Amino acid sequence: MSVVDRLAERSARTLAGSMPAGVGRGELLAVARHLAGAPEGATWWRGRDLxxxxxxxxxxxxxxxxxxxxxxxxxxxxxxxxVGIGIQETADRLGWTERTVSRWREAAEAGRA
Structure with missing residues (x-):
């Protein structure tokens, strides 16, 4: 799949709001708080804009x-x-390589084990 095709597909999914079922902004913020170790209700934690x-x-x-x-x-x-978003879609969305995103995930999993 070409870069143009991937961008077109991503744009179509974004416009359609293709988040995994049952995941809204409130849930995303709750997950961000949990992963950052922030207290409930926090919008900033240790300099990070949650x-x-x-x-x-x-x-x-x-x-x-x-x-x-x-x-x-x-x-x-x-x-x-x-929340179940794939590595390629994450990398495309954030502007990082798939390898970098994979390393971040692997490091997080190793830290939890």
């Missing part, structure tokens, strides 16, 4: 600017993994 992270994981939302130094893209990738 609302921006949740919006980045929401395929129907405009992609916000994420702070690389605060590891917001990595946290967004982990949120997307937690």
């Amino acid at each position: 609302v921006a992270v949740a919006r980045a994981a929401d395929l129907a939302a405009v992609l916000p600017v994420l702070d690389e130094e605060r590891e917001e893209p990595r946290l967004a990738a982990l949120v997307m993994a937690a």
